[in-house]
Amino acid sequence: MNKASVEKKYKRILLKLSGEALTGSERFGIDPKILDQMALEIGQLVGIGVQVGLVVGGGNLFRGAALQSAGLDRVTGDHMGMLATVMNALALRDALERSNIATQVMSSIPMSGVVDHYDRRKAIRALSNGDVVIFCAGTGNPMFTTDSAACLRGIEVEADVVLKATKVDGVYSADPMKDPDAVRYDRLSYDEVLDRKLEVMDLTAICLCRDHRIPLRVFEMEKAGALLNIVRGGDDGTLIE
Numbered sequence: 001m002n003k004a005s006v007e008k009k010y011k012r013i014l015l016k017l018s019g020e021a022l023t024g025s026e027r028f029g030i031d032p033k034i035l036d037q038m039a040l041e042i043g044q045l046v047g048i049g050v051q052v053g054l055v056v057g058g059g060n061l062f063r064g065a066a067l068q069s070a071g072l073d074r075v076t077g078d079h080m081g082m083l084a085t086v087m088n089a090l091a092l093r094d095a096l097e098r099s100n101i102a103t104q105v106m107s108s109i110p111m112s113g114v115v116d117h118y119d120r121r122k123a124i125r126a127l128s129n130g131d132v133v134i135f136c137a138g139t140g141n142p143m144f145t146t147d148s149a150a151c152l153r154g155i156e157v158e159a160d161v162v163l164k165a166t167k168v169d170g171v172y173s174a175d176p177m178k179d180p181d182a183v184r185y186d187r188l189s190y191d192e193v194l195d196r197k198l199e200v201m202d203l204t205a206i207c208l209c210r211d212h213r214i215p216l217r218v219f220e221m222e223k224a225g226a227l228l229n230i231v232r233g234g235d236d237g238t239l240i241e
C-alpha cells in the first residue's frame with residue numbers, strides 16, 4: 001500500500017503523552033506492556049505516512065511541585081522532573097525501536113553521549129524522513145510543564161495539530177474525576193478554555209496554541225484506535241481551536 005495514498009487529516013502531529021500514562025497497572029514507574037501498546041499505536045501512524053513528534057511527561061516519576069511540597073527547592077524539583085522525562089523518552093525509544101520504528105530522542109538539556117541536544121532544523125529533517133522524534137526535558141526551564149513543551153515544539157516543527165493523550169476522554173465543564181455532573185465538550189475555542197479556566201492543560205500551553213493558531217485535541221489514550229481515528233479525521237475527544 002502506498003503510504004501517501006492513505007487518507008489522513010494530518011501529515012505531521014505532535015503527540016503529548018503524560019508520564020502517568022506510562023505507569024499502566026503499576027503505581028509508579030513504567031509498565032513495559034503500556035510501552036509496547038504505545039509503540040503499536042504510533043507504528044500504525046508511521047505506517048500510513050504520518051510524521052510523529054512526541055513529547056513525554058515525567059509525572060510518573062517526579063513532579064517539581066510535589067517535590068516542593070515535600071520540602072525540596074522548587075527549581076531543583078523541576079530539574080528532577082525534566083530528567084524524569086528523559087528516562088521516559090529512553091524507555092519509549094527502546095519500545096519503538098524494538099518495533100522497528102526509527103526513532104530519535106532530542107533533549108532540551110544537553111546530555112552528551114545519552115541523547116542528542118534539541119535542534120529544530122535537525123528535528124524537522126528527521127520528521128520529514130519519517131523518523132519518530134521524541135522531545136524530552138520539557139522546555140529546559142523550570143516552572144513550565146511538558147504540556148507547554150508539547151505546544152512549543154509543535155509550533156516550532158510546524159505540526160498540523162497538538163494531540164494531548166490523557167486519562168479522560170476530553171475537556172469537561174469541570175474536572176470529571178471530581179465532579180460527576182461535569183459535561184464534556186466536543187469543541188471549544190482557546191478563549192473559552194481560558195475564560196472558564198478549564199484545567200485539563202496549563203493555561204500557558206493554551207495561550208501558545210492560540211497565539212500561533214495551532215489546533216489542539218484532548219483525547220483518551222486508553223481508548224484503543226482513538227489516535228489512528230483522529231489522524232484520519234475522526235472526532236474523538238475535544239477539539240480546541
Ligand SMILES: Nc1ncnc2c1ncn2[C@@H]1O[C@H](COP(=O)(O)OP(=O)(O)O)[C@@H](O)[C@H]1O
Nearest residue numbers: 018059166167170171172174175177198199200
Ligand atoms: N475541565 C477539565 N476537563 C477535563 N479534565 C480535567 C479538567 N480539569 C481538570 N482535569 C484533569 O486534568 C487531567 C489531565 O491532565 P494530565 O496532564 O493528563 O494529567 P496530570 O496533570 O495528572 O499529568 C485529567 O486527568 C483530569 O482529571
Ligand SMILES: O=c1ccn([C@@H]2O[C@H](COP(=O)(O)OP(=O)(O)O)[C@@H](O)[C@H]2O)c(=O)[nH]1
Nearest residue numbers: 019057058059064078081138139144145146
Ligand atoms: O518545561 C518543563 C517541563 C517539565 N518540568 C518539570 O518536569 C515535571 C514533569 O512534567 P509534567 O508534570 O508536565 O509531566 P506529566 O504531567 O505530563 O507526566 C514537571 O512537574 C516539572 O517539575 C519543568 O520544570 N519544565
